Amino acid sequence: MVKPLMVNAFNPANAERLDAPLRALLERRQRVLGPSYKLFYEEPVHLVRAEGVHMYDAEGNRYLDVYNNVPSVSHCHPRVVAAIAKQAATLNTHTRYLHELILDYAEKLVATFPAELSNVMFTCTGSETSDLALRVARNFTGGTGIIVTETAYHGITSAVSEISPSLGDHVPLGSHVRTVPAPDAKRMGDADVGKTFAANVEAAIADLARHGVRTAALIVDTIFSSDGVYADPAGFLAPAVDAIHRAGGVFIADEVQPGFGRTGDSMWGFQRHGVLPDLVILGKPMGNGIPIAGLVAKPEVLQDFALKARYFNTFGGNPVSCAAALAVLEVIEQEQLMANAKKVGRYMKDGLEALAQQFPSIGAVRGAGFFIGADLVSDPANATPDPALATRLVNGLRKRRILIGASGPEGHVLKIRPPLPFSIEHADFFLSAMEDTLRDEQTGI
Amino acid sequence: MVKPLMVNAFNPANAERLDAPLRALLERRQRVLGPSYKLFYEEPVHLVRAEGVHMYDAEGNRYLDVYNNVPSVSHCHPRVVAAIAKQAATLNTHTRYLHELILDYAEKLVATFPAELSNVMFTCTGSETSDLALRVARNFTGGTGIIVTETAYHGITSAVSEISPSLGDHVPLGSHVRTVPAPDAKRMGDADVGKTFAANVEAAIADLARHGVRTAALIVDTIFSSDGVYADPAGFLAPAVDAIHRAGGVFIADEVQPGFGRTGDSMWGFQRHGVLPDLVILGKPMGNGIPIAGLVAKPEVLQDFALKARYFNTFGGNPVSCAAALAVLEVIEQEQLMANAKKVGRYMKDGLEALAQQFPSIGAVRGAGFFIGADLVSDPANATPDPALATRLVNGLRKRRILIGASGPEGHVLKIRPPLPFSIEHADFFLSAMEDTLRDEQTGI
Known part of the structure; x- marks a missing residue:
């Protein structure tokens, strides 16, 4: 229940x-x-x-x-509002014409990531991005299995609602989905959280294999918001990331909740744990309310999908959303x-x-x-x-x-x-x- | 190929x-x-x-x-730009607080539809809406089978890319998907387009049943844009809509391309054909470029899903997107x-x-x-x-x-x-x- x-x-x-x-x-x-x-x-x-x-x-x-x-x-931040108003009055179009703003923003955004994460694709919502991340992960690994935490929430498309146990009984988890307990030190009897979390991920990988399912990805919200917020000890994610890589899967960091500096220590939640994701999901605070979201990726993980899948998001990366998002990054920096x-x-x-x-x-x-x-x-x-x-x-x-x-x-x-x-x-x-x-x-x- | x-x-x-x-x-x-x-x-x-x-x-x-x-x-329409700028400076939030603008817009929007289509749920993109339409249709009918045209495009989430043959060989159609030829009078040997299109839909329903798949929906872009644009004779959709209803499925009109008055004869493409959809997908022109999209529905088709599925779209129906969309409707009216x-x-x-x-x-x-x-x-x-x-x-x-x-x-x-x-x-x-x-x-x- x-x-x-x-x-x-x-x-x-x-x-x-x-x-x-x-x-x-x-x-x-x-x-x-x-x-x-x-x-x-x-x-x-x-x-x-x-x-x-x-x-x-x-x-x-x-x-x-x-x-x-x-x-x-902050609500209605004047700088973000001005950026939206100016760009809306100038040009709002799609990415099949050249426009500099999307490049200015994309470059500034990926500069906040480790150098390996140098590509970004824009969407409009965290759900669209999670869905895209699944498509990319499956294309790259050849697997379909997905591992999430017990009360995870990653969005509301058909595919990502199947990996979002917090949506409850009405939405059955896919047969290719396994859940692991949240990294709750207390519930783990104060054992080594990182070791225990990784052991659970390994057990999930083994169970998927036992059912003929190759694991594509471990995907976690790096602050574990819907699981109840789990931040410490910093670094506990590292053994699980190693485990998913050993199994040939990718690690997807869902930064919709902790991203854009919220956790205080670093721009991205995964950085607190000293791990390097293969794909990163961005959403909610990205445009301070204007719909914009995105997938940051290692180019080698994205490459084959990007070449072949004909992915085009009409509003994704539009100049107005990019103007808002660029202003957000600038405000985070300048207001420290x-x-x-x-x-x-x-x-x-x-x-x-x-x-x-x-x-x-x-x-x-x-x-x-x-x-x-x-x-x-x-x-x-x-x-x-x-x-x-x-x-x-x-x-x-x-x-x-x-x-x-x-x-x-x-x-x-x-x-x-x-x-x-x-x-x-x-x-x-x-x-x-x-x-x-x-x-x-x-x-x- | x-x-x-x-x-x-x-x-x-x-x-x-x-x-x-x-x-x-x-x-x-x-x-x-x-x-x-x-x-x-x-x-x-x-x-x-x-x-x-x-x-x-x-x-x-x-x-x-x-x-x-x-x-x-029109690009950067001053009235739409002003509406965006004003609302962005006033309030931009989600739908778990009360706000009047979403209601003003939703009421004005559904007033352009036949009375039976009286509910609307807001998303950010046509893809999100197509995906939601599939979830609602499957929940309502208990079926999973989907019928689309041969070169259809309905979006880029995992689920809707599986019903979008125009994406090409890289994205396999789902085993629950059947395609029917576009309603091309010439290719049909100038036979009765409506009758032929409906016969193809019936054959697809039968083939799904033969494979143990219950048909959930027929979904068509009512101007058949990616199939090559098929508008005439007006009314040709009616027999196919009857056929899907007889099979217990729903008819989903994808109005992302023809909607908001573009076809000249009526606000919505399905109206040219004198049919009544169960669900209607809106997107692209809805906010003149600001991401907003939506699903218009018969309440009895939506009801069970809406009560149980915990669907929440963070940016869906946000005041800034609604302000843009409301201005769009007003401009369509006032500029005729x-x-x-x-x-x-x-x-x-x-x-x-x-x-x-x-x-x-x-x-x-x-x-x-x-x-x-x-x-x-x-x-x-x-x-x-x-x-x-x-x-x-x-x-x-x-x-x-x-x-x-x-x-x-x-x-x-x-x-x-x-x-x-x-x-x-x-x-x-x-x-x-x-x-x-x-x-x-x-x-x-």
Whole structure:
């Protein structure tokens, strides 16, 4: 039984508790968008504008954003907005004409990677990129088998939903897919995480072979976001990467969540582990909200597919998306956002660890930079997951005008992932609201 | 043997014939983007700006655009640009918060469809939408079999590349896929096109059943762009739609090419045929270049999937893409672009037919509104496809500063698909250049 992906979803059965204007919006949504469009929170937030690390609702209330990793360099960053507006007024076209901007951006982007990863192909979403990565990996290796973690999420196309166990029972994993437990030191009995993770990958490779399936790839989100956030010890990925290479497969780093400096230590999550991927999936924060994503690749891994597969993505690498993405890279550099993620992220993690001393319902704090997970537990001795508490905290913080979310296999992991310019003052505001919310919870308010 | 998708691709072996600045750009592209990025024309065009129905190269030369259907309401339309700039500066976020713009747009969009098609889900690309349509169709019907035309193209994810025979031999069709010949009256011996097309669909359904595969869907581009453009007689799709419904499958209209008024007669290509699809795929021109696409659906077909599949598209329906798309719909209405496509499209088709009288190498002219295909043939009596002539014409027109392309199963069909505000004067300029190019060809210049 797979738990819900969204623990803090609005329950449409509670619509009658809401004010008339919100109810009217909900009815319009339901009528025209249908039932797949879920909302956050017991009382959904009706947003009208955003700026910096804040979002504003229709009544003018200001919310501190501790959740959104797409508007990574801050909501409506003026430099990104100006780049979009200028390019949209100049030229927006596809890649079968020559245009310099895609080259300027591509060169600046691959320069942030190890020299071996020197090619990039552009798509529009992380899902499209994961799907492309599977096609490239299978073409290169001749295998079809894919190894992912137990609660992995890599996207929503037919092919990548089959390798995304977090989507639940409705989407069966492909018969060519094997899962390995998340690199959770506690669950591994504090054994060597890297060794254990690699042993599980080797067992998956062997099991695929036993079923006549040649392994094509190990693909992991290098911060393990949907698994519950696993960052330490840095380096634990190395033995598993060796294992997949020994088996003739490729290692695909999914950097949609940790990428673009979020983990503070390095531009890319895989770099924390000292490993070299064959393919890297980029997405969400790449254009600060404008759809752009991409696959960074070793040329020798990409070559045969690129020559033969006639892959053309109409909007992929269009000048407007590239202008936004180029501005994002420039802002990360010039505002030193990676250093900020490291400094303020460390401060937030320390603050959360201090709260954990005070409130035993915080069972563990994990993460790096601005990607922090905090386990909520009902029985500290046994670390029993408490998704109900997670839901109450998420909604309690929403009342205090803080936007946050939860994930993990049991939905009990608070996910702390603010825009990168989040300051010490913002962190203090958040930590103080966390403390108040946890205290209310303790005293049963 | 499947013919190349791009007959007029630049051959990198000819790079040394180009000027140094172009060569430098080509080298940068090759180095950083790898070999999948093809360019149009013997001499690639280096574009720097565009406006209305014109594009401009780095040397200031102006090209008439008779090819690009993405910037459908015209390049850099000021109203669309303003909508993008304003919304990018205000708010760009995902659909798990309430926001009115997505509802305003979704309601205005579905209002252009028959009442039964009242739901829409947003994605970022036509490929993502085709992929989603397959997932929904399979969930609804319990079948997996898919029927497409012989040279169909529906996108580039793993799943939809398997139903896109135009991608060639490198991408094997799925064992659950059957193809039917394009609705080509000539090839069908001038038999009843609708009846013959439906009989082929029925045979495909029977063959799938014989292999133990239940048919999920018939999916067609309702203008049959990559098959070579087949528009007439209007209504020919109806018997095939009846056939797929009788077999328990759904009919999916791919409107990425003909949609948003391009065919002149109606907003959607399927309407020319008087049929009602179960699912409709939208893409390319939807946001005039900003990535946005969507699946319009009968609620009862979508319902179960939408409730269970946990489909969430991070950038899908974001406010900036919706602002662009809303502006596009408004411009189509207010500038009466559909009526223009009908009027000027008819004028262009008449002009091409007149040229065909004069130049026997134009074997046939087909299409509706601003979607016209012209067959180029070497042996008029037998209508032998002449892709080499198509390539020469495309490059000849490029020298006359007209951008055009070719497609079809043999690459011999000129594809005429200008931005919708294309005027009679633009049509005259194009027709006159066509005549000159054909005359040069005749006289061996």
